[in-house]
Amino acid sequence: MLGWTKLAQYILAVAMTSIAAPAGAQDYPVKPITLIVPWPAGGATDISMRAIAEVAGKHIGQPIVVDNKAGGGGTVGPATMAATAKPDGYTIAQIPITVFRLPLMQKTTWDAQKDFTYIVHLTGYTFGVTSNADSPHKSWADVVTYAKQNPGKVTYATPGAGTSLHIGMEQIAARAGIKLTHVPFKGGAETNAAVLGGHTTLQADSSGWKPLVEAGKLRLLMIWTAQRSKNYPDTPTLQELGYPLVLDSPFGVAGPKGMDPKIVAKLHDAFKKAIDDPAVQDTLAKYDMVVNYKSTEEYRKHVGETIEAERKIITDLGLARTN
Amino acid sequence: MESLANVALGFEAALQPVNLLACFVGVFIGTLVGVLPGIGPVSAMSLLLPITLTGSPATGIIMMAGIYYGSMYGGSTTSILVNIPGEAASVVTCLDGHQMAKQGRAGPALGIAALGSFVAGTFALVALMLVAPTLAGWAVAFGPADYFSLMVLALTVLTFLTQGSMPKALLMAGVGAVLGLIGLDSITAQPRLTFDRLELYDGIGLVPVVMGLFGIAEILHNLERPLARDIVQARLTQLWPGRADWKASAGPMARGTLLGFFLGILPGGGAVIASFASYALEKRLSPHPERFGRGAIEGVAGPEAANNAAAGGAFIPLMTLGIPPNVVMALLLGAFVIHGLQPGPLLMTQNPALFWAIIVSMYLGNIMLLVLNLPLVGLWAQLLRVPYNVLFPLIVLLSIVGVYCSSNNVFDVYVMIGFGILGYLMRKTGYEPAPLVLAFVLGPLLENNLRKALILSQGDLSTFVSRPISAVCLAFAALLLIAPLLPSLRRKRDAVALDESA
């Protein structure tokens, strides 16, 4: 319990701080910043964003607190932010590619071009497909053979409908002439458990499977980058398996529409410094993620290009929204 | 023995002054955020994460872990004293804990809660040491269909929570599940039942719901009568649990610990289900089930033990598989990774000293918590001597702050007021809030897993009975539902009902 004199001191301290003027863009930030990560805690995105947020917070002078709002293939978080947060720079979100893609597939509550203030582009994923080490599926060819005999029986867990993993697997299945069953989870921690427990045949996810693959509990069947990974030199890429695809779903951070450019610049600088930090790059490297920096202006342009490219893929797969 | 040498290494590391200090700071902050309802370990841990990164990995992680299990100790304090549960798992503690406080037995209730926490926490650690690798498989053994059936079983447990009309309890469960589904659909991102209110896109928060239904409703109910001071009896008959209390609590604690430990390993909702299940189990086993809801100490000892054992069990999937079963564990995972460590199957073999240092520090932390909390029991119990007309505004203040801090949004304060009114009217008309809260927590999990299970089985409903775990859960649920209809068991329920209407 506090003594009376102590309490008096605190009351005095209260009075002192109260003299401070209300804060504007100049003083930003005066309180912790919330960074919405639209995936369950513990996946590759979550951990890499925590590492980045930690360093960026140091540079901007206030802690950047990660808030996990998972669901809808990573769109629930940004959609909630776009709908509810004030553009004061205290709420920002990681923007996965589903934010651009889902509006092409179904009715959504947001417009990717209009409802966000894009801040900085950060990095991209290494995606891979794994099977349980105890399962008979030792290579992708095994899966294809099995799926041809048992259409629809091969199930795969992804972090959600409309994610690059979902779209990618459907593209692959279409080219291989097989039918797979998609099961949407909320993120890496859940898809790991699904394939580890044998509930789904396969897992298609970003590199959150890494420790389990290294421990020999999961088997990495393929990787979706352009080149083989240094960490898994024996795992073939999609291209080597005969599918001319490279999928990495680069991502950045954005805030609600209408943010003050001065605040955007401050955030941009802090995040830029964070991804240049060797410690952060080490954490990213753990998940086979590489820095993919784009400035505020480049990022905005990139969003438009991505949406057009996605429109073509979605239409080809017959997944485009009808209304 | 190699592992013994590793344990020794762990002791060496954990006993370093800096780590002892980190452990103490962690459990102290944990106790603080645990006592303040609504301010859970998550917000404290995310804000303090940067500070923990300055030291060695062991120091930082010891402190973070301390905040987590420390907060589990304090969680029951406000439930018992003023009927405000700070988290879903403490809702059950309200049922009998607050009744005990009203009868002047706040001391024994708080004492049993603290000791139950200690016993369960210590047991969970021993179990963690001995069987962690063996139980890793259990954490992922549950598929969507199994989860669905487990949730069905948990909701069936409702029949034992309720004292009054069964249809009313089941209706409240339905209402809770529907309220839980408000917000963007977790699979398709469609807004559901949001009435175009943007604030609802994120769903309704648990904290404002429980604080409204329990804390605020209780206050409104008490204010309605001229404030006879016996609402919370000022006379404190005893400060510590007596011999009879110990005897009554030993069994519930042991069963609660086991139940909590195993359910805690499961990702998602483990601690909540464990505390509700333990309460139901004790009520079922008790020769006097009619005492439950009226200040039965078993109804505090069992769930509190379950709650804390679950916190220990939750470390298993994180340490052995790198799969965090809840947000707090995920934060710890983040701390590990930022320190350059990767929890997973290899952690125990690659970093045995660190692993054991954390475990050993948790033993020490549990002892510190007991020493820290037992003297507080007396202090908290004295708090009830404060006249109710001074006490209730303080309860309101605590609720408002807790709700605001849980989301940083004034909208949640409105939600709390709304649920306060609803809870008040529910009490008036004989509806109980506990089933609503349980279903509110489990509803979204039930829905998500049901949909995934049906996609996986391609619409084949037999998946729920052909999978062994799922079948066992459903069989238990059926048994629980049928049991009250059997004549020999019926008498107990009738006794409860009679007592209720008397």
Add this chain to the structure above:
Amino acid sequence: MAAPRVPAAPRGGADVWAGLFWLAVSLGVVWAGRDLGIGEVAAPGSGFLLFWAGLMMSGFSLAILWTAVTAGGPGLAALWAGARWQKVVLTVASLAAYAALLDRLGFLLATIPLMLVLLRGIDPVRWRIALPVAALSTVGLWWVLKRLLLIQLPAGAFGIG
């Protein structure tokens, strides 16, 4: 949970009204579930569980209504016989006003008056006690949150707090 003074039974008349209310809610849920799309068993839609939960809730509401109608009993008003409902309304109203003003006034400026209203308005506490309790509890909690736990409470337009 029923407090000793509230008669637990019979309350058939009140139960009819409560039952009707919940029946309306249940039917609303059924409708919302249909509206969102039930989907099919192999691919359940967004409204799948809502639809079925709503149907079950309607069933329970009907069961409650049936019991209530057959049992009969005093109506809603009887539940408030002898109750100080004005105090309840005052408490709720002051809380609502507080929520409306919290962001504008800030935590300290809004909370101390709320505490004073509650302390003085329901069962008046002497000013000599009410004033220090209101001020110290508010400022104390604010300090613990801001300084010890680094949690920010609203500062309001005047930036106090």
